[in-house]
Amino acid sequence: MITLTSTGPSTRARRAACALAVVATIAGCSSTAGEPTAPSSAAPHLDTGGFATSARTITASTRDRKALEMQRMFTTMPVVTDIVPSMTYIRAVHNAAGESVADAFGSGVAAATKASKFGNFVAYGDSAEAGASSHEFIVALMRMPSAEEATAAATAPSVLAADTPPSDQSPTPKTPLPLAGQPSATAYSKTTNGKTSVTALLPAGRLLIAVRTSIDDGPSVTTRFLTEQVAALRGFTPTPDDRLGSLPTDSDGVRSLTLAHPTPADGTLFTDGWATARGLLNQVERPARTRTDVADAGVDVVGLGASNVYRARDAAGATLLAGRLVAAYRQDSAGSSVSTVDGVPGATCVTATKDRSAQGHCVVPVGRYVGEYTSRQPAKSAQAIAAQYLILRSAPQR
Structure with missing residues (x-):
C-alpha cells in the first residue's frame, strides 16, 4: 500500500521526481x-x-496540530478515480502552500492563496509517472484564515491574470470559464504546449477548493469534483485555530x-x-x-x-x-x-x-x-x- 509522503515546495520537475521516489517508498x-x-x-x-x-x-508537537487537522480534511476529499476512472494513480501529495501551489496552479493562484495556513494537495494521473502524453487531475483543499479570506482568494484579480512564465517564454492568456452548476467558482482554461487545462477555485466556508485538470472533459469533471467536495464539507467543521492542540494525537x-x-x-x-x-x-x-x-x-x-x-x-x-x-x-x-x-x-x-x-x-x-x-x-x-x-x-x- 504505497503512501505518498512529499510535503515540501517543488517545481514541476521536482514534483515528478518526488512522485517517483515515493512510489518506491511505502x-x-x-x-x-x-x-x-x-x-x-x-x-x-x-x-x-x-x-x-x-x-x-x-507526545503532541506543533506539527501534529497541522497534520491531524489535515487528516480530518482528507476524510472529506473525493477520490478522483471515482469521478474519472482513468485517473488511477496518485503521483504526489504535498502540503498545499507556497511553491507547491505555484507549481501546480500557477503564480496567480499562489498569490491569491498566500494566506493559506496549510492544506492537502493531491496530484492524480493516468499513469504512475508524468509524461508528454499523460494527463493529470490535481486537487487541493486549503485552510484559509477565515471564510472572508477564502472568498477573497477565489475572486482575486491575480487568479485570471496571466501567470508569470519561465524567463524564455511569453505569458499564456487565460480564458474565463463559467461552470454550469457551480456559478460561485472562479474558473478558466489555459493552453500550454498544445495541452489545454481547466483550473477552478471555490470557497467553502474558510476552506478553499482548487482543481486543475488536463483531461478532455475538463469543465464537466471539474464541476462534478467541486460538487462532491462541497457536499462532503457540509458535515465538516474546521477545528478552530486555538483548538488544534486538542485534537487526539493517537487513536486507541x-x-x-x-x-x-x-x-x-x-x-x-x-x-x-x-x-x-x-x-x-x-x-x-x-x-x-x-x-x-x-x-x-x-x-x-x-x-x-x-x-x-x-x-x-x-x-x-x-x-x-x-x-x-x-x-x-x-x-x-x-x-x-x-x-x-x-x-x-x-x-x-x-x-x-x-x-x-x-x-x-x-x-x-x-x-x-x-x-x-x-x-x-x-x-x-x-x-x-x-x-x-x-x-x-x-x-x-x-
Whole structure:
C-alpha cells in the first residue's frame, strides 16, 4: 500500500521526481540512508538493529496540530478515480502552500492563496509517472484564515491574470470559464504546449477548493469534483485555530505501535500521525486498490510513523491484508524477489529495484495488526519488521 509522503515546495520537475521516489517508498516511508546495524541486545534471538522494540509514548508537537487537522480534511476529499476512472494513480501529495501551489496552479493562484495556513494537495494521473502524453487531475483543499479570506482568494484579480512564465517564454492568456452548476467558482482554461487545462477555485466556508485538470472533459469533471467536495464539507467543521492542540494525537494507541523516525526531521506532515481508512485513500498510490484491500480486511485506523500499523477487524483480516500488500509490491515491481525474516512468524519481505536502487518492503501480521516498513537498504527493512513484530506481539488485541 504505497503512501505518498512529499510535503515540501517543488517545481514541476521536482514534483515528478518526488512522485517517483515515493512510489518506491511505502507507507511509513522510513529512512533511506544509513546501514543496517548490529543486532539489538533487547531481543538477542532477533536482529532488530537499532530499532526500539516496545511501544512508544506519543507526545503532541506543533506539527501534529497541522497534520491531524489535515487528516480530518482528507476524510472529506473525493477520490478522483471515482469521478474519472482513468485517473488511477496518485503521483504526489504535498502540503498545499507556497511553491507547491505555484507549481501546480500557477503564480496567480499562489498569490491569491498566500494566506493559506496549510492544506492537502493531491496530484492524480493516468499513469504512475508524468509524461508528454499523460494527463493529470490535481486537487487541493486549503485552510484559509477565515471564510472572508477564502472568498477573497477565489475572486482575486491575480487568479485570471496571466501567470508569470519561465524567463524564455511569453505569458499564456487565460480564458474565463463559467461552470454550469457551480456559478460561485472562479474558473478558466489555459493552453500550454498544445495541452489545454481547466483550473477552478471555490470557497467553502474558510476552506478553499482548487482543481486543475488536463483531461478532455475538463469543465464537466471539474464541476462534478467541486460538487462532491462541497457536499462532503457540509458535515465538516474546521477545528478552530486555538483548538488544534486538542485534537487526539493517537487513536486507541495504534500510532504508539509504529516505529519512530530517527529524528523529527525525517518525518513529514503525512508520515507521523494517524489516519482513518477513508482518509488514507488520498494518500496512497493506487486508491481504488487500497480501498478494496482495507475494506476486505476491516481496517478502521492506521498508525503513521517510520512504519505503518494497520488495525484490521481480526487476525484473519490482518493476514489477508498482509498478503494483499505483498501482492501489490510484486505487481508494481517486475523482477522482485520474496524472502522471510528469521524468527519472525508470518513476516514477508519483497526486494525490488526502482531507478537502479534496491527497495526492501516488509510486512508482518500479528493478531489484528499489520506492520509495514520500507527502506532502500533491504537488510534494514528486515531489522525494522523484526522490531515491529516484537511491538505488535505485546499490543492489546481489543
